[in-house]
Amino acid sequence: MSPAADQLNLFAQARAQFQILQTGFGAGKQFFATCAAWQAADKPQTRLHYVAIDPQPLSLSALSAALSEQDFATSALRELAQQLLLQWPPLFKGFHLLQLTEQVSLLLVSGEVADCLPQIVAEFDACYAESALSLALPASHHRxxxxxxxxxxxxxxxxxxxxxxxxxxxxxxxxxxxxHPASGGSGNPVAVVRAEPGGAHHPITALSAAGVSWLMRWVATHGQTISHDFCGAIRITRDERRHQKLATHAQDFPPQWLREIHRDDASALAGQTVADAGFLLPYAGWIEPAALVHALLDHPCISVKTGATVQSLQRHPAHGHWQMRSDDGLHTAACVVLASAFAQGLSPHALAIDSARGQLSLLPERAGHDLQMVMCRDGYITPAVNGMHTIGATMQKNDPCTEARLTDDAENFQRVQRLLPGFATDATQLVSGRVSWRAVTQDRLPLVGRIEEGLYASLAHGARGMSCAPLCGEWLAALMVGEALPLPAPWRDFLDPLRFAVR
Ligand SMILES: Cc1cc2nc3c(=O)[nH]c(=O)nc-3n(C[C@H](O)[C@H](O)[C@H](O)COP(=O)(O)OP(=O)(O)OC[C@H]3O[C@@H](n4cnc5c(N)ncnc54)[C@H](O)[C@@H]3O)c2cc1C
Incomplete structure (x- = not known):
């Protein structure tokens, strides 16, 4: 696998990033050849972003077998191959972003080329045609x-x-x-991480699936300090009609990702008698949110200033940069991202974000009541973490009450009854948990993208921030630097922070 001279020439010109398109991925032969050339070009400050469309990506076992036969010339390539296997995604149709090293990422798009190509938002530097790499754009193109x-x-x-x-x-x-970090909605002791199965092309289904898949890959490589267990989840529906709808939907997915499950099998997996038949989501579980937030912030290029409430945000009339007034003084930046859950009056446009209070309840772990999986319906109960099952959560619009309420615990007790009848005997067994607020939009999708020049948002993550916000952060960063977006083209509109805005 020796690097071709023409590839080295191409890479020599690359600056911050270099994006390549390939149709077909197979066992990654061309990808690894490209990476070998990339390493030989020695561009430590430049990132290689490789986009591959494959109508039928290999299964993990087939990929593993194929890679074991490849002869990797360097230890860096061998590590890359290991990462590829570690992060190989559950192969439902769609976009799968794999961050293989700090420099090399792969956007694997599973689907027919003719369908997927128009869905990819990217300016490619080069593309593979018949195994030769050629420039994709005129040299003068503007990034x-x-x-x-x-x-x-x-x-x-x-x-x-x-x-x-x-x-x-x-x-x-x-x-x-x-x-301090994770002091808002992200400070709950435990959060459920799972996709929301729904209609075939439902945006929440698609975003939560892509989001969970991405988060699990991130945690697999960076999650040593994060308490979590991707133990799987069982989703029960409210009635037979919804069950049948989901059963049809499940047929579009590989069973490793989503499958219908009988009540007895569900009970055997959960370790407790479950209320009804449902759906098994093997790629799901729970995570400790604050630990995830701290792990994400732990990077030499990030500095966190705590106790700094931003009170105003305005564009400077002369130099055009954004000025933020906070408790500790004036901050100026050419580029700002609002990630304060609610817009807090900081956006120049009213973004139409509602508030929904939520209270968790806790149930102490008891001998003989082991729960092996997350159970969810119109709420959830997790396996015991640090001696407590977490039960979530109530939902009250525009309710500022910070005190925990026994009536909320009683509501959460009913949620457990609908999932695991008899698991708890009465509401007094529950202990009141944390109260926090969800920032929600009319369509229950977050507001992510550009507001104005130099001003961006990742707001209103609603009830699924732990599952979806990490991918949204990656998507927004790609948008800001002009990199291939890790979601299909229509997502620019689905997430547009101005879709409900009034100036
Ligand atoms: C009860 C409950 C249970 C939930 N369970 C789950 C679950 O199981 N799974 C899941 O995926 N999601 C769950 N969620 C949703 C999830 O918690 C949220 O979507 C997520 O935490 C939102 O993250 P965020 O970063 O947008 O907001 P936040 O975590 O609220 O972060 C916003 C941060 O901005 C700071 N801030 C605000 N204004 C300013 C300002 N002016 N200047 C400086 N800083 C500012 C705040 O202090 C805060 O730290 C739950 C939510 C609730 C309420």
Missing amino acids: LAYPTNVTVIGAGIAGASVARALARRGIAVTVLERS
Whole structure:
């Protein structure tokens, strides 16, 4: 696998990033040849972004067998192959972003080339045609001005995710946080991570699937300090009609990702008698949110300023940069990301974000009541973590009450009854848990993208921020630097922060 001279010439010209398109991926022969040339070109400051469309990607076992027969010339290539196997995604149709090293990423698009090509938002530097690499664009093509530093407002999962995604791209990030990291919605003791199965092309289904898949890959490579267990989840529906709808939907997915499950099998997997038949989501589980936020922020290019409430945000009339007034003084930045969950009056446009209070309840772990999987329906109960099952969560619009309420615990007790009848005997067994607020939009999708020049948002992650905000951070960073977007083209509109805005 020796690098071709023409590839070395191409890579020699690359600056911050180099994007390549290949149709077909197979066992990655061409990909590894490209990476070998990339390593030989020795461009430590440049990132290689490889996009491959494959109508039928190999299964993990077939890929593993194929890679074991390849002769990798360097230890760096062998490590890359190991990462590829570690991160090989559950192969449902769609976009799968794999961050293989700090420099090399692979966007594997599973689907027919003719369908997928128009869905890819990217400017490629080169593409493979018949195994030869050629320039894709005229040399004069114009790329986005690459930001060198960015200020992020808010250190919850949304802010931490976009900060990390920018930092990985070599951008210096300052995070301004009014309290401390994970002090808002992202500070719950445990969060459920799972996709929301739904209609075939439902945006929430697609975003949550891509989001969970991405998060699990990130945690597999960076999650040593994060308490989590991707133990799987069982989803029960409210009635037979919804069950049948999901059963049809499940047929579009590989069973490793989603499958219908009988009540007895569900009970055997959960270790407890479950209320009904349902659906098994093997790629799901729970995570400790604050640990995830801290792990994301732990990067040499990120500096976090705590106790810094941003009170105002305005564009300077002369130099056009954004000025933020906070408790500790005036901050100026050419590029700002709002990640404060709610817009807090900081956006020049009213973004139409509602507030929904949520209270968790906790149930102490008891002998003989082992729960092996996350159970969910109109709420959830997790396996015991640190001696407690977490039960979530109530939902009250525009309710500012910070006190935990026994009536909420009673509501959460009913949620457990609908999942695991008899698992708890009465509501007094529950202990009141944390109260926090979800920032929600009318369509239950977050607001992610560009607001104005130099001003971006990753807001309103609603009830699924732990599952979806990490991928949204990656998507936003790609948008900001002009990299291939890790979601199909229509997502620019689905996530558009101005879709409900009034000036
Ligand atoms: C009860 C409950 C249970 C939930 N369970 C789950 C679950 O199981 N799975 C799941 O995926 N999701 C769950 N969610 C949703 C998830 O918690 C949220 O979507 C997520 O935490 C939102 O993250 P965020 O970073 O957008 O907001 P936050 O975590 O609220 O972070 C915003 C940060 O911005 C800071 N900030 C705000 N204003 C300013 C300012 N002016 N200047 C500086 N800093 C500022 C805040 O202090 C805060 O730290 C749950 C939510 C609730 C309420």
